[in-house]
Amino acid sequence: MGVPRMDKKIIVITGASGTGKTTISKHLQNTYHIPSVITHTTRLPRDGEKDGIDYYFETKDSFLKNHYLEKVEYSGHWYGSSEESLNKTWEEYDAASIVVDTQGAISYKEKYGKKAVVIFLRVDLETVTQRLSQRGDDKDRLKMRINSEEFRRDLEIPAELQGKCYEITNDNIENTKKNVNKVLKSEEIK
Ligand SMILES: Nc1ncnc2c1ncn2[C@@H]1O[C@H](COP(=O)(O)OP(=O)(O)OP(=O)(O)O)[C@@H](O)[C@H]1O
Numbered sequence: 001m002g003v004p005r006m007d008k009k010i011i012v013i014t015g016a017s018g019t020g021k022t023t024i025s026k027h028l029q030n031t032y033h034i035p036s037v038i039t040h041t042t043r044l045p046r047d048g049e050k051d052g053i054d055y056y057f058e059t060k061d062s063f064l065k066n067h068y069l070e071k072v073e074y075s076g077h078w079y080g081s082s083e084e085s086l087n088k089t090w091e092e093y094d095a096a097s098i099v100v101d102t103q104g105a106i107s108y109k110e111k112y113g114k115k116a117v118v119i120f121l122r123v124d125l126e127t128v129t130q131r132l133s134q135r136g137d138d139k140d141r142l143k144m145r146i147n148s149e150e151f152r153r154d155l156e157i158p159a160e161l162q163g164k165c166y167e168i169t170n171d172n173i174e175n176t177k178k179n180v181n182k183v184l185k186s187e188e189i190k
């Protein structure tokens with residue numbers, strides 16, 4: 001793969017589970033035609049999720065066969081994203097988005113510097129718990145996730161991203177979309 005052109009951007013949407021990352025990546029796709037880079041996971045699909053659209057769903061064995069730019073264990077499952085998928089998207093589009101935990105966001109910022117536009121979504125613990133429960137997440141899995149070290153960690157911006165990311169509080173979806181729009185403008189993406 002060649003070196004990506006200077007003007008290519010990857011919008012890295014991060015924050016704790018349930019803060020609205022996927023909602024915003026769908027908004028970028030639907031409103032601005034900015035595609036989302038699909039990542040790989042060993043967790044089972046939720047109701048309505050489809051292989052090759054929401055994730056590439058993997059077994060533990062098939063997950064290990066791929067080559068990843070970064071991979072993490074999150075609340076008992078593996079997740080990983082590939083450089084090849086991003087480069088393929090960049091062949092067709094100048095900007096793409098990706099939804100990852102804060103460890104993944106640090107990896108993208110370290111690798112791509114200014115090309116990686118990191119948006120950290122913040123929601124308070126009580127609200128995010130309510131939203132995940134309304135999303136229909138299984139009660140036991142939800143309890144495990146909310147109590148996981150990864151989830152608690154991702155409620156705050158990590159030291160490595162301080163001053164290097166945009167922070168948006170996702171209290172109200174319309175305000176969040178307006179703030180995302182401002183980020184796109186200031187980064188000259190749209
Ligand atoms: N501002 C908002 N107000 C109310 N509900 C919201 C808001 N933003 C997102 N939601 C809802 O909250 C739930 C979680 O959002 P979403 O799935 O986008 O989060 P996520 O960060 O991608 O989660 P995960 O990391 O677990 O995949 C969804 O049901 C979504 O519709």
Ligand SMILES: Nc1nc2c(ncn2[C@@H]2O[C@H](COP(=O)(O)O)[C@@H](O)[C@H]2O)c(=O)[nH]1
Pocket residue numbers: 015016017021039040041043070071072074079080081099100101103104105
């Ligand atoms: N570092 C990475 N994080 C990823 C990747 N794909 C998804 N994620 C993040 O994992 C958690 C859990 O996701 P869920 O769909 O089970 O709720 C969430 O924060 C995702 O953003 C990846 O490839 N790398």
